[in-house]
Amino acid sequence: MSLTMAMPQREPPALVTAAPLLAMTGVARRYGDVEALKGVDVSVYAGEVLGIVGESGSGKSTLLRAMNLEEEPDAGRYTLDIPTHRGTDLFTLDRYERRMLRAREIGIVYQNPHAGLRMRHSSSGNVAERLVIAGERRFGELRRRAKDALIASDFPIARMDRPPVELSGGMQQRVQLAKAIALEPTLLLLDEPTTGLDVSVQALVLDTLKRLQRERRITMVLVSHDLGVIRTMADRVMVMRHGEVVEAGLADQVFQDPQHAYTQQLVHAKL
């Protein structure tokens, strides 16, 4: 037998694709006289955490809302590299299509739990609601999947039938997180998810996010004005100021050797 014949069959190497999962180009949004976004370009690659940092009013939340298809920009193009919508500019979708895409592919955690939760419904019901939007109707299945998502979010499961209004800020964020990941989204958007929490609670919520990212390789976009949070979580960083991206790069590089004067100011103010 020849050596060649004895060799086991090998899978061809996986193709390394340079295509980003999320690509936005030229996104602009004006509110009256305020140019919240001035033609922003963003790429996010599958499995990474992109941190977006900048002072209050720099356009971070507006950009995240555009990623969540809540915001109608004045200009720009937005694509997700997913089988159902490859090549489609998502800004052209109608309201129903946006809602379905959001339910299936995008999860979001807001700084303010009131924005993401029904505060007087049960925590499990809040998570189940998302599954219902995506078509799940079987009660037992809804409850099982809601419970799984809450457990994955380190929520104390004995309290799953309590409404968020009766829970601490940290627990409320965990309910939002469970709701966001219940359908295993392609993209998880986090808008100041730990701002306003006690430092110790903040660290625990960040630990949960890091574990989820490690275990599930969820692609995340994390907005924060807190450089410490971005530094803990992000692989790449984008620095925004006055509706523009002033610097972008690998987190370690940006923090160790900031190029733009504004980033230098942010980094040195933090140290």
Ligand SMILES: Nc1ncnc2c1ncn2[C@@H]1O[C@H](COP(=O)(O)OP(=O)(O)OP(=O)(O)O)[C@@H](O)[C@H]1O
């Ligand atoms: N719905 C709105 N109506 C009017 N102006 C808005 C609206 N949303 C945002 N803006 C303005 O757009 C600019 C960017 O706001 P945005 O919330 O995106 O910034 P941010 O960087 O997320 O700041 P913050 O951390 O304070 O939320 C600000 O000047 C803000 O006042």
